[in-house]
Amino acid sequence: xxxxxxxxxxxxxxxxxxxxxxxxxxxxxxxxxxxxxxxxxxxxxxxxxxxxxxxxxxxxxxxxxxxxxxxxxxxxxxxxxxxxxxxxxxxxxxxxxxxxxxxxxxxxxxxxxxxxxxxxxxxxxxxxxxxxxxxxxxxxxxxxxxxxxxxxxxxxxxxxxxxxxxxxxxxxxxxxxxxxxxxxxxxxxxxxxxxxxxxxxxxxxxxxxxxxxxxxxxxxxxxxxxxxxxxxxxxxxxxxxxxxxxxxxxxxxxxxxxxxxxxxxxxxxxxxxxxxxxxxxxxxxxxxxxxxxxxxxxxxxxxxxxxxxxxxxxxxxxxxxxxxxxxxxxxxxxxxxxxxxxxxxxxxxxxxxxxxxxxxxxxxxxxxxxxxxxxxxxxxxxxxxxxxxxxxxxxxxxxxxxxxxxxxxxxxxxxxxxxxxxxxxxxxxxxxxxxxxxxxxxxxxxxxxxxxxxxxxxxxxxxxxxxxxxxxxxxxxxxxxxxxxxxxxxxxxxxxxxxxxxxxxxxxxxxxxxxxxx
Amino acid sequence: xxxxxxxxxxxxxxxxxxxxxxxxxxxxxxxxxxxxxxxxxxxxxxxxxxxxxxxxxxxxxxxxxxxxxxxxxxxxxxxxxxxxxxxxxxxxxxxxxx
Numbered sequence: 001x002x003x004x005x006x007x008x009x010x011x012x013x014x015x016x017x018x019x020x021x022x023x024x025x026x027x028x029x030x031x032x033x034x035x036x037x038x039x040x041x042x043x044x045x046x047x048x049x050x051x052x053x054x055x056x057x058x059x060x061x062x063x064x065x066x067x068x069x070x071x072x073x074x075x076x077x078x079x080x081x082x083x084x085x086x087x088x089x090x091x092x093x094x095x096x097x098x099x100x101x102x103x104x105x106x107x108x109x110x111x112x113x114x115x116x117x118x119x120x121x122x123x124x125x126x127x128x129x130x131x132x133x134x135x136x137x138x139x140x141x142x143x144x145x146x147x148x149x150x151x152x153x154x155x156x157x158x159x160x161x162x163x164x165x166x167x168x169x170x171x172x173x174x175x176x177x178x179x180x181x182x183x184x185x186x187x188x189x190x191x192x193x194x195x196x197x198x199x200x201x202x203x204x205x206x207x208x209x210x211x212x213x214x215x216x217x218x219x220x221x222x223x224x225x226x227x228x229x230x231x232x233x234x235x236x237x238x239x240x241x242x243x244x245x246x247x248x249x250x251x252x253x254x255x256x257x258x259x260x261x262x263x264x265x266x267x268x269x270x271x272x273x274x275x276x277x278x279x280x281x282x283x284x285x286x287x288x289x290x291x292x293x294x295x296x297x298x299x300x301x302x303x304x305x306x307x308x309x310x311x312x313x314x315x316x317x318x319x320x321x322x323x324x325x326x327x328x329x330x331x332x333x334x335x336x337x338x339x340x341x342x343x344x345x346x347x348x349x350x351x352x353x354x355x356x357x358x359x360x361x362x363x364x365x366x367x368x369x370x371x372x373x374x375x376x377x378x379x380x381x382x383x384x385x386x387x388x389x390x391x392x393x394x395x396x397x398x399x400x401x402x403x404x405x406x407x408x409x410x411x412x413x414x415x416x417x418x419x420x421x422x423x424x425x426x427x428x429x430x431x432x433x434x435x436x437x438x439x440x441x442x443x444x445x446x447x448x449x450x451x452x453x454x455x456x457x458x459x460x461x462x463x464x465x466x467x468x469x470x471x472x473x474x475x476x477x478x479x480x481x482x483x484x485x486x487x488x489x490x491x492x493x494x495x496x497x498x499x500x501x502x503x504x505x506x507x508x509x510x511x512x513x514x515x516x517x518x
Numbered sequence: 519x520x521x522x523x524x525x526x527x528x529x530x531x532x533x534x535x536x537x538x539x540x541x542x543x544x545x546x547x548x549x550x551x552x553x554x555x556x557x558x559x560x561x562x563x564x565x566x567x568x569x570x571x572x573x574x575x576x577x578x579x580x581x582x583x584x585x586x587x588x589x590x591x592x593x594x595x596x597x598x599x600x601x602x603x604x605x606x607x608x609x610x611x612x613x614x615x616x
Contacts, residue, residue: 076567079583080557087553090590094546094597098538214575227577228568229560239557247550267605270598277594281587288580508522514535515525515609 006152009333010340017185017341021170024181028174035377038175039106039356045180045262051275054259056183057349058085058250058276059190059283061143061316061342062408067284068322069315071291072298075226077233078291082284084246089280092251093273099427099513100260101269107353108257108419109361112426115505117434117498119369121422122361124441128418129254129357131445132411133350134392139407140350141396143316144343150313151320151336160396167347168389171355172382176262179348186345191283193338197319198286200326201293212289215296221309226295241474248480249412252419255353266516294318297325351392355384406457409474410448417444417479421487427513430506433491433499440487447482451475525613537604545593552586 036042045053063085070078104110109125141160148159170178205212213227220226233239250256263269298304304312304321311318320339324332359381364372372380418441425432425440452458454470491499525531560567560579567579607615 076577076579076583077560079580080560083553083556083583083586086587086590087549090549090594091546093594094542094549098601209576210574213577213580217575224568227575227580229564229579234561234564236558236561239561240554243554243557247553267602270601274594274598278591281591285584285587288583507526510535511522511525511531511613514531514538515613 007329007333007336009330010151010336011333013334013337014340017189017337017344018166020185021166021178021182021344024185025170025174025178028178028181032173032175032177033378034374035106035360035381037177038378038381039258039352039360040261041176041180043262043264045272047263047268047271048275049180049184050259050263050268050272051279052187053180053183053262054256054272054276055279055283056187056190056345057255057259058089058253058280059187059342060346061140061147061339063283063287064190064194064342065143065147065316065319065339067287068291068294068319069311069317070232071288072294072311072318073315074232075220075222075228075295077229077231079288080233080239080242081246082288084243085250086277086281086284088246088248088250089273089277091247092256093270093277096251096423096427097260097269097273098266100257100423101263101266102513102516103427103509104257104261106258106261106360107356108254108423109357109365112422112437113365114426115509116426116432116437116502119366120434120438122365124422124438125419126357126361126366127445128252128414128422128441129353129361131414132252132254132419133354133357134388134395135407135414136411137347137350137354137392138395138399138402139404139411140343140347141392142400142402142407143404144340144347145396145400146314147316147339147343150317151340156400157397160393163344163347164389164393164396166344167351168386170348171352172385172389175381176258176352179345179352180262182345182348186341187279189338190342191279193335194283194286194290196331197290197323197326197335198293200331201290201297201322204293204297204326209289212293212296216292219299220295221299235472237477238472238474241472241477244480245409245412245416245474245476247416248420248476249416252415252423253412254357254415254419255349257419257423258353258356259349290319290322293326294322297322301325347392351385351389354388355381358384358388403457403462406452406462409457410452413448413452413474413476413479414445416476417448417483421480421483425484425487425491429488429491430503431491432487433494433496433502435494435496435499436487436489436491439490440483440485443486444479444483447479448475451478525611528613530615531609531613534604534609538601541597541600541604545597549590549593552589556582556586 109122113121144163145156145159217224323335364377422437451470456468459465459468569578571578571581
């Protein structure tokens with residue numbers, strides 16, 4: 001724990017955030033009765049609101065705490081992530097926004113199932129959603145547990161219970177409406193917090209960027225090396241894999257895709273992603289400065305960084321330590337509370353996408369074949385939320401020592417290798433068939449999991465073997481390629497009756513995807 | 519209501535599809551291409567990115583990262599404007615511009 005005794009500011013701000021979010025949940029619960037209201041807030045969210053909510057969904061603790069930690073360790077190589085994030089959002093806007101909004105209703109499965117055999121595609125999409133959502137949820141909750149333990153001195157299991165319990169309440173009672181507003185508030189808090197952190201840090205250097213970077217390179221144990229590429233990754237395969245994980249992975253995250261359907265039409269969908277690009281770009285631009293400021297101001301302070309450059313607690317604590325150094329106890333409490341609120345909002349969004357996959361795609365559409373009343377489906381969604389929430393809490397307590405980085409890699413890699421190829425080819429390639437999409441999706445899933453198990457992070461660090469069988473940390477270059485190749489080859493060689501229907505449906509889909517519902 | 523095949527044959531709709539796909543793939547291909555190029559220059563020519571940006575202690579690698587972020591934001595706003603204008607003229611149910 002940092003400081004003497006619990007930080008009162010942090011506790012006050014956090015309690016205020018929780019109180020506000022519970023009030024919103026209560027307000028939203030009274031307005032959430034139908035499936036449309038539960039999954040997509042009745043598609044009545046405006047472009048600006050959804051822009052904030054998208055940014056809130058995406059700016060996780062990984063981007064706030066993880067990237068600054070990465071800059072601290074690896075210097076400018078972390079820019080691969082920072083730039084990749086912004087590029088991926090602009091890519092989503094250019095390539096997907098309109099068509100996705102025009103074709104879908106509740107989940108991205110609506111798009112891949114539009115002209116293909118619906119049950120099989122929904123099962124694939126649900127598998128893709130859950131293998132993204134569950135590792136992602138566990139990663140965030142384990143991270144939150146350790147963060148709160150360090151910041152507030154609360155035991156790990158209490159922290160996990162608080163985060164898990166609150167996220168379940170938001171989603172189960174307030175559905176998408178509550179989740180959206182929790183995201184909006186969190187996004188505003190996070191953007192404001194990072195802006196202040198940036199200003200306070202820059203004030204230490206008289207707002208002279210030149211001086212900041214010069215000092216960072218001077219004091220870092222690795223010196224000038226942190227200002228040149230190669231600090232973390234120096235082979236093209238790893239770098240391209242990371243780039244692909246971002247470009248394709250973000251466009252395959254189910255909780256992000258679900259947000260497309262909370263706005264009334266394609267125009268608002270475009271606008272909301274435009275806002276998201278601006279907010280996320282602004283955030284990423286500041287976070288780079290914050291990362292280098294952390295190097296310049298924390299190195300040499302033995303309370304936070306030891307002689308060899310190791311950070312007290314964990315690498316992802318540098319932002320909060322920096323807040324304490326530049327802004328004192330009150331500001332430290334504010335940033336700590338913002339970090340906590342960030343995690344809470346992100347897990348709520350992911351949990352909602354997971355319960356929609358179970359209740360809508362699997363139960364209502366596959367098991368009941370659509371023969372289910374609206375009210376019954378909402379009840380199933382709420383039950384699925386509670387079951388998934390409790391399961392995640394249990395898993396997070398069980399896997400407390402799991403490597404959070406591996407889980408986050410799995411989530412993004414599965415999104416890139418299972419969901420992205422299916423969505424991309426369903427939208428733009430006439431010859432895609434049911435058999436091809438399913439074969440390609442399963443290939444992507446298997447390749448991701450196998451390569452991550454054989455990679456250094458699991459095979460060497462977790463299993464204690466000497467040499468990794470697969471030498472790279474990120475599998476995406478291989479898994480995305482495998483998924484695309486298998487999907488295309490199987491689709492082209494598919495001579496089934498279903499394939500004829502699949503291809504014939506493309507024309508109608510194009511008209512609908514460009515002009516919307518007529 | 520006209521069926522989809524008829525709308526697809528409509529020259530107005532075909533023109534819309536052509537323009538939309540030009541902007542879609544032009545912008546996303548351009549931006550993703552620039553990003554991949556940025557990644558690869560960093561791998562193969564790290565010295566270039568380590569060089570000082572206009573004599574400051576900020577290296578080219580970081581300066582370019584900021585330029586790409588600014589470009590992504592600029593292109594996004596441009597895209598929303600342009601595509602909004604392409605679609606401003608509503609289409610009737612035969613796929614003709616009204």
